[in-house]
Amino acid sequence: MYNRIVEKKELAPNIDWFKVEAPPIARHCQPGQFVIILLHEKGERIPLTIADFDREEGTITMISQRVGKTTHMLSTLKPGDSLYSIVGPLGRPAHHTNEKHGTVVCVGGGVGVAPLYPQARALKEAGNHVISIIGARTADLVIMEEEMRAVSDELYITTDDGTRGEKGFVTNALEKVLRDKKVDLVVAIGPVVMMKFVCTLTKEFGVKTYVSLNPIMVDGTGMCGACRVTVGGQTRFACVDGPDFDGHQVDFDELMERQKFYVKEEKLAMDLYEKTLKGGGA
Numbered sequence: 001m002y003n004r005i006v007e008k009k010e011l012a013p014n015i016d017w018f019k020v021e022a023p024p025i026a027r028h029c030q031p032g033q034f035v036i037i038l039l040h041e042k043g044e045r046i047p048l049t050i051a052d053f054d055r056e057e058g059t060i061t062m063i064s065q066r067v068g069k070t071t072h073m074l075s076t077l078k079p080g081d082s083l084y085s086i087v088g089p090l091g092r093p094a095h096h097t098n099e100k101h102g103t104v105v106c107v108g109g110g111v112g113v114a115p116l117y118p119q120a121r122a123l124k125e126a127g128n129h130v131i132s133i134i135g136a137r138t139a140d141l142v143i144m145e146e147e148m149r150a151v152s153d154e155l156y157i158t159t160d161d162g163t164r165g166e167k168g169f170v171t172n173a174l175e176k177v178l179r180d181k182k183v184d185l186v187v188a189i190g191p192v193v194m195m196k197f198v199c200t201l202t203k204e205f206g207v208k209t210y211v212s213l214n215p216i217m218v219d220g221t222g223m224c225g226a227c228r229v230t231v232g233g234q235t236r237f238a239c240v241d242g243p244d245f246d247g248h249q250v251d252f253d254e255l256m257e258r259q260k261f262y263v264k265e266e267k268l269a270m271d272l273y274e275k276t277l278k279g280g281g282a
Contacts, residue, residue, distance in 0.1 A: 002021055002022060002023070002024075002086075003020065003021065003022065003082045003084070003086050004020065004021045004081070005018055005019070005079050005081050005082065006021055006059055006079060007019040007079055008077070008079055011063065011144070012136075012140055012142070012143050013141065014065060014066040014067075014075075015064070015141070015143060016063065016064050016065075016075050017051075017061065017062075018062050018064070018074075019059050019060070019061045020059060020060055020083065020086065022086055022088075025050075025060055025088045026053045026055050026058050027055055028089055029050050029053050029060065029088065030089065030093030031119045031122045032093050032097070032115070032118075032119060032243065032244050033088065033091045033092075033093055034048060034050060034089070034090050034091050034220075035047070035050060035060070035062065035086050035087060035088030035089065036087045036088065036217075036219075036220040037062075037074075037083050037084075037085065037086045037087075038084040039070060039073055039083060044069070044070045045217075045218055045219065046074075047217045047239075048064060049063075049114060049115035049212075050088070050089065050118070051063050051118065052118060062114075063111055063114035063143070065111045068266050068270055069269040072270070072273065087220065091240070091243050092240070092241070092242060092243075094119050094187075094210070096185065096210055097119045097122035098122065099126060100126050100127045100128055101123075101128055101184040101185040102129065102184035103128070103129045103131065103181060103182060103183050103184050103185075104128045104129070104131070104183075104184060104185045105131045105133065105174060105177055105183050105186045105187070106120040106123070106130060106131070106132045106133070106148075106186075106187045106188075107132075107134075107135075107186060107187065107189070107190070107194075108133070108134045108148070108189055109134075109135050109170055109189075109190025109194040110136055110143075110194075111143065111190075112189035112194070112212075113134045113143050113148065115189050115212055116132075116134075116148075116187065116189045116212075117148060117151070119189075120132055120151045120187075121151040124152070128185075130151060130154075131153060131154045131156070131177055131183075132148045132149075132151075132152040133157075133158065133170050133173045134148055134158075134170070135165075135169060135190075135194075136159055136160075136164075137159065138159055138161050138163050138164070139159055139164035140163075142159065142165075156173045156177075158170050158172065158173050169194075169197075170190070170194065170198070171197050171198055174198060174202075175201055178201070178205045178207065183205070183207050184207070185208050185210070186202050186207050186210070186247075187209070187211075188209060188210070188211050188247065189212040192213075192214070192252055192256050195211045195213075195247060195250075195252065196256075199211065199252070202247070202248075203248050208248075209246070209247040209248060210245070210246065210247060211244070211247040212242070213242055213243050213244075213245060215227040215228070215258060215259065216258065216259065216261065220239045221239060221240065222237045222239055227239050229242075229255055230251035230255075231245050231250050232246070
């Protein structure tokens with residue numbers, strides 16, 4: 001059976017992990033790619049990165065953070081339930097993960113650690129020395145620590161409040177690594193503002209940096225244009241040209257502004273959903 005949820009667990013407050021039966025996707029997906037899911041026929045299409053896959057088992061794993069109506073609805077599903085549809089793999093594979101660069105630093109912030117994991121694993125398998133830096137606001141929100149440790153030669157953890165690992169941001173730990181070691185490549189995935197400051201830092205050190213962009217996305221096939229981003233002064237669509245891009249070429253300020261386009265509508269949808277849960281109708 002396709003689209004059936006095999007396993008589910010809560011990785012951290014408001015962060016859910018799902019293993020889903022999707023044999024065709026599991027057979028063909030590569031690090032860096034994503035899927036688009038629908039919970040019901042008239043539901044919102046949302047993109048989720050493929051955090052892991054098992055080709056023999058025919059499953060993929062996805063991680064979702066509860067931030068809006070659809071992700072809250074997704075969190076109510078249980079093992080045995082099925083998604084209405086799941087489409088993928090979408091996006092271009094992260095081809096840099098198949099190459100031997102030397103020393104690679106993988107930087108993940110928040111739920112960005114999920115899409116970072118398959119890339120770090122592939123980079124390690126390609127013979128690179130992998131240094132991973134993962135961060136979160138507080139200790140409870142640090143995810144996939146053991147998975148990242150298993151595919152890293154060195155692992156550093158940071159939290160904004162110092163409750164786990166080093167106190168500070170991932171950029172603080174990254175700067176120390178860049179000053180102490182010869183780094184050949186940096187891969188950064190996380191909140192847009194985090195990726196922006198990582199790229200500002202790596203540009204100073206002259207280190208090639210790839211980021212995985214997460215703009216608003218609808219169809220995921222390049223038709224709607226919602227996920228357009230400016231890279232190197234040109235318009236690109238994250239769904240078909242990415243989601244991985246040269247971070248030093250990305251217009252992060254524009255991306256951050258575009259992410260705010262539907263804040264009011266998203267809040268309204270969430271308010272109506274909460275009202276329905278309380279029995280007040282939609």
